[in-house]
Amino acid sequence: MYSKMALNNVKKSFKDYTIYFLTLTFAVCIFYSFNSIDSQSVMADMNKGQTEYVKIMGQMISVISIGVSVILGGLIIYATKFLINRRKKEFGIYMVLGMPKRKMSKILFFETLYIGIISLVAGLIFGLLFAQVLSIFTAKLFAMQMTKYSFVISTSSILKTILYFGIMYLLVMIFNVFIISRYKLIDLLCANKKNEEVKIRNPYLATFILMVSLVVLGYAYYLVNKAGLDFYDNRFKLSIVFGIIGTALFFYGIASVVFFIFQKNKNLYLNGLNIFSIRQISSKFNTNFISMTIICLMLFVTIGTLSTGLAVKNSLEGTLKNQTPFDASLQVFDNEKSSNIISPVDALKQLNYNLEDNSDYTILRQYQYDMSTKDLLDKYATTDGEKQTLNIKIFEKISMIKLSEYNSMRKLKGETSIDLKNDEIVIASNYAPIEGILKGFIEKENSIKIGDKEFKIKEKKIETEALSTSPTSDNMFTLIVTDDLVAGLEPSEEVLNLNFSGNNKEEAKNELTTIFNNSTFDNSESKKVNYTIYGLTREMAYDASRGLSAMILFIAVYIGIVLLLSSAAVLALQQLSQCNESIERYKCLRQIGATKNMINKSIFKQVAIFFALPLALSIVHSYVGISVVNTYLIALGTGNQFTSILVTALIMLIVYGGYLYATYVAYKNIANNEYK
Structure with a gap:
């Protein structure tokens, strides 16, 4: 009997349950689709490196989902409280008719169960569909062409979703029993007579x-x-x-x-x-100033997370082409001395890699000159961020490259050589955080004093080309100098850049990729083979950049949407709850001659301002926060910040604006229904 009453109550009160039901459905959809990302069909077309990044992303999302479930659990409990308050008079009538609180709790138990089952089923159905969209989106992030597509259902993610939401609903049921036990008959019967x-x-x-x-x-x-x-x-x-x-x-x-x-x-x-x-x-x-404070801060985190996540993706991928001029680059580090003075050519030969037949290559060595880059550039650092950047240890000395080796590198890239007179140098840097510093330096300075001699800056410009294949900036600050200037200095770094050649390019690339993936080589019988190879092919650099950006983007979107959903739902439920408490006022308005249109306009103003004010302050917070974050993002590369802001605004408009409109419609219906 009680289960049937509960089912009828859900049917009768469907309008009251609409926002609650849609919120739960959306939450289940998001929860399942993001947790199933590492099980989708796109994985079949990924190489080993891409698969590893997606698996790591899945593990991180799985951990974050614990926190997400806590947030959603709190949201469900808050929403349930609103629904119970909406029906106080109904519960009062039950008590007048002799129904004990235990039986009322039983009705609420079944109502929560039915809503939970409906929202779980609906959310999983939409989640299954949305997961396929995420699968295609993932393929796009990794610039993949999907050779085949199959509809995948992740059983483990379904079970995880049911488990997490099952626990949430169990807590809600316990909460309902606690709330019902505290009610007094007089409070229930007079709930609609009380005025805030x-x-x-x-x-x-x-x-x-x-x-x-x-x-x-x-x-x-x-x-x-x-x-x-x-x-x-x-x-x-x-x-x-x-x-x-x-x-x-x-x-x-x-x-x-x-x-x-x-x-x-x-x-x-x-x-x-x-x-x-x-x-x-x-x-x-x-x-409600405390709840408005929390909502504003949640919206701030939402906007910051979404826009920063998108900006990181754009920044990481914006300079990839410039950062990958060679088919592969590598360095070799001595495991005992933590240095890279071992020749990459010798290391590859010891590993039986046929460098001569498989590629065209060049060696680029860097030398550390005992002169401070920080002292050279410090007076052109105008912001605290730029001054902090110059405190990095690498700026304690100046890095130099021989002209002959620099020209060999340019030749490998298919570019023309440059000429330097004995009193000329070239400044090279592709490190975005000091771009402003170098701009000021190059405008004011015509030369650099090295030792006792002044060297003119050739053509007064900064070379921004990459010195090796890398997913991020690889040249903080380097001087290209004539060979004699570094005579007698020991190289601090030695990079091998190569382009594959011959008839077996693919096999050569795969063999070198295997060497890079193995990384560390140790022969206990011969201390000559005790080193670590750090290197990337162009494809590995792209995978590393896209893999990192995909992880950041997915986690940012996941957290951002959950917080946005929670903020908007709490605002909506607060408004509807307060509408119930103000019913008598709307009756009075109608009695003194206020038209339905006038009341609806008043309702819209209230709802719109209630949603707009915390959003407005959160946007101000976000502007400051994003400005600070962007000073760090430029270290990853330059990207289109406008695109990330536009996409964030679009998501906010759809979700937040959708909740605003749904709240207005529900509020209006509750207020107007009381007059019928």
């Missing part, structure tokens, strides 16, 4: 608090710009603390200040239902 107190704070105190919040937030922005992303810097930690405090104070004071300003403007305040709308909005913000 309209709280309007002292406007002068609110104004002071609002001004303090702006100062605190401004100081937080200042600190984070100074500290950057140095998590160990106390200024960074303080920026987080002040950011949270400032946000809370902002929402504490803003509503009363705005209410006071509008109240002074009689033409606006007394126009239509503005007096009612403004008081409603002010009361809601005053009552």
Whole structure:
């Protein structure tokens, strides 16, 4: 009997359950599709390196899913509380008819069970479809051509989804029993008669608090710009603390200040239902400033995560072509001395790799000259970030390359040689974080003093070409000098660059790839073979860059969408809950002559402002945060930041805007239904 009553209740209250049901369905869909990414058909077309990156991504998503399930569990409990409050009068009637609380809990148990089963089934169906889209998206991220496609169902991910959401629903059922046990009959029967107190704070105190919040937030922005992303810097930690405090104070004071300003403007305040709308909005913000603070911070993390994840992808892949000029590059490191003075040519010969027949190659050696790059460039570093960059150890000395070897490298790339006079040098760097420093240096300086001699900077420009095949910048700051200038210096690095040649290019590439994957070689009988080879083919460099960017992007989108979904759902449920508490007010409005259209406009204003204000402040937070992050992203390369911002805005518009509209429709229906 109780299960049948519960089923009928779900059917009758479907409109009340719509946002709740859609939120759960969407959550299950996202949860399953992201957790099944390493089981999709795209894996069949991936090479070994790409497969490893996807497996690592799957493992990371699996760990993050534990935190995601906690967030979604809290969301479900919050939503359930709203649904129970909506039906207090119904439960009161049950109690009047003699139904014990234990039986009421049983009805709620079955209702939660039915909703859980429906949302799980619907979410898994949509998740199965969305997972196929993610599979195609993954192939695009790795620039793959899928030779075959098959619809894949991940049994392990289905079981994980059922397990995680089953635990969540079990907690919800326990929560329901606890809530029901605390109800008193008089509270249930009179729930719709109670009216919330309209709280309007002292406007002068609110104004002071609002001004303090702006100062605190401004100081937080200042600190984070100074500290950057140095998590160990106390200024960074303080920026987080002040950011949270400032946000809370902002929402504490803003509503009363705005209410006071509008109240002074009689033409606006007394126009239509503005007096009612403004008081409603002010009361809601005053009552819910803590939850608004949390939602604002969640939206900030959402925007920052999504836009940064997309920006990292664009940055990593934006310079790949320039960073991979050769078919392969490698260095050899002595395992005992942690240096790379072992010749790559000798190392490959010892491993029986036929370098001469398989490729055209050149050796590029770098020499460390006892002169500080930091001292040379320091006065052109204009920001704290640039000054911190110059503190990297590699800038303690100046790196130099022989002109002859540099020209050999250019010849291998199919470029013309350059000529240098005895008093000329060339500056080379493709490290984006010091691009501004070098621009200022090259504009003001015509020469560099090395030892006792001045060397003119040839053509007063910076060479930005890559010196080897690498997924990221490989040349921080290097001087191209005549051979005699480095005479007597020992090379600090030795890189072998090669292009495959002959009739067996594919076999040669596969053989070299195997050597790179094995990496470490040790022969206990001969200490001559005790080294580590670090190298990448062009394909490996592309896979490394795309694999890293895919991991960051998927995790960013996964976390971002879950937080966005939770924020929007909480806002929606808060609005609908407060609508129930304000029903008597809407009845009064109708009785004094307010039309349905006027009431609907008032409802839209309330919902829109309630959604817009935390979003607006989160956008300001995000602008500051993204600006700080971008100073670090340029180290990965340059990318189209506008695209990442545009895609983030589109996701926010679809999800957040969709919830705003759905809340408005549901709010309007609840308010209008009371008049029928």
